[in-house]
Amino acid sequence: MGDGKPKRVLGLVASPRVLGNCETFIKEISRHIPEQHVLRLLRLTSLNIRPCRACYGCVMGNPCPEDDDIQFLLDELAAADAVILASPVYYLGANAIIKGICDRGFLFFSILEKTCNKPIILLNFFGIPERIGMAPQMLETFAMFLGMSVKASLSIEAALPGAALMNEKNIVTADHLGRMLFSSGSIRPERGCPFCGSQIVRIAKVDYICTVCHGSFAIDAIGNFVKKKEGGIMGPPEHMLLHREWLRGMKKRFQENKKKIIQTISGYKEDGEWIKPPSRTPSSRT
């Protein structure tokens, strides 16, 4: 950055809908970014992202055995100067592609030093007021495990395509977000986790646990949030890479205990009957 080259803004569209709210709103924000930039758009739902095989190979420094589009996405994230991620709310969560990508998150370690502290805007578009479920949490989790700096995590009501752009208030928001992307500012929710700002918490015995950063906090008699303990996930890359060391230790523990593990589980091999859907031919769908 700062070399006179236009900045690279990566717009990640987690909706299959062409010219839907996710796509058009990212483009609207881009129109308000004062810095010279190129907007590179990627429709996440068109990517071939396979499920993680849980082989832990990448954690040990080996290439991922899945030959799909994940490395392409990681390269784009590493090369971007800023990211705008937009997802529709589907069944009280973000589009499933977000979870699919997060499930490959051990691979995030390989680009963490490049993505760390880069700005990201997170947007959810929903059709029914208050039915956003855990969608913001899913996008915030994606950003956190890449060590990115969340400039805003917003949920915008927009059921029909173009609805977000038809509301003047949202155009003002897009203008604000565009100007903010490369600035030092950010939008923090009025009431959110005192560590990371997420508004989705788990209720523990006495305290509340943030479902994103896992920091714990209490609410005092006048409604203020009181920090208790940091969650230990967020931090500089050196800190986040400690988790990779822990995972490497798990792989070692697996090797050490392999005999006992095999003895314990192998007796279950023949139980039950595995079923599969019938194979499809192109004409089987009428």
Ligand SMILES: Cc1cc2nc3c(=O)[nH]c(=O)nc-3n(C[C@H](O)[C@H](O)[C@H](O)COP(=O)(O)O)c2cc1C
């Ligand atoms: C399969 C499906 C599930 C949906 N589930 C929800 C939901 O749980 N809550 C909600 O508020 N809107 C829900 N919606 C509405 C979308 O979130 C909304 O239309 C959004 O603007 C779509 O963004 P897009 O135009 O970028 O595709 C759902 C839409 C679809 C197609």
